[in-house]
Amino acid sequence: MIRKERINPATVPPAPATAPAPAATPAPTTEPPAADGVVAILSLGSNLGDRERTIRDATARVAGIDRVTLTGASALVETPALKLDGIDHAAPAYLNAILRVSTTLAPEQLLEAVNAIENALGRVRVERWGDRTLDIDIVTFGDVVSDDATLTLPHPRAAERGFVLVPWLELDPHAVLPGRGAVSALPAATSNDVQPYSAEALL
Ligand SMILES: Nc1ncnc2c1ncn2[C@@H]1O[C@H](COP(=O)(O)OP(=O)(O)OP(=O)(O)O)[C@@H](O)[C@H]1O
Numbered sequence: 001m002i003r004k005e006r007i008n009p010a011t012v013p014p015a016p017a018t019a020p021a022p023a024a025t026p027a028p029t030t031e032p033p034a035a036d037g038v039v040a041i042l043s044l045g046s047n048l049g050d051r052e053r054t055i056r057d058a059t060a061r062v063a064g065i066d067r068v069t070l071t072g073a074s075a076l077v078e079t080p081a082l083k084l085d086g087i088d089h090a091a092p093a094y095l096n097a098i099l100r101v102s103t104t105l106a107p108e109q110l111l112e113a114v115n116a117i118e119n120a121l122g123r124v125r126v127e128r129w130g131d132r133t134l135d136i137d138i139v140t141f142g143d144v145v146s147d148d149a150t151l152t153l154p155h156p157r158a159a160e161r162g163f164v165l166v167p168w169l170e171l172d173p174h175a176v177l178p179g180r181g182a183v184s185a186l187p188a189a190t191s192n193d194v195q196p197y198s199a200e201a202l203l
């Protein structure tokens, strides 16, 4: 079940005395770029194949999703593979990056769109936290909080992952993880396991 965090009515400005009449025509079906949509943070990871090419390709595909505008991207970082039993230095290292988007899609629609990109770029689901050509997680979707297993928001493991927090902070130094506060105050945000891979941002 997806729920928005409660809005304090005291902080909601009163409606203007002369509110404009509602639009007579329905919203157009082909929407303009999602400049006024919800901000979502996506985490990309790849540790198989041509990792940089895959992440750059995935970034272009995210930018091409209908009703999604890519508004920011971190540089690539290289990180050792985190497996279920800890860091595995014998496994191929990951390239990770963070994208910021603005979207008028619903969270489930964004998940469907990024899953389609994973599949298009060769993602095969074999083992949990196993090696993969591409993983795209939704780290945050505005201030939405959800414990739905299909789409848990914020991503339930983001707060412990240096490979998420370090590039996110590089992109947004004042980033906030709903329910956890400032990203810069989270211990994993200073992880030594995250190394710069390319100086220039993906975008
Ligand atoms: N915030 C989220 N972002 C992406 N997928 C999510 C999220 N919350 C729940 N899921 C669900 O998790 C399922 C498994 O995703 P996936 O195979 O990418 O997991 P994983 O990358 O191996 O592990 P992790 O979720 O720890 O990153 C997806 O099918 C999706 O429905």
Ligand SMILES: Nc1nc2c(c(=O)[nH]1)N=C(CO)CN2
Residues within 6 Å of the ligand: 044, 045, 046, 079, 080, 081, 082, 083, 094, 096, 129, 130, 135, 163
């Ligand atoms: N370094 C690194 N390790 C991982 C990653 C990842 O993106 N980077 N993703 C995982 C499952 O989402 C599991 N382990």
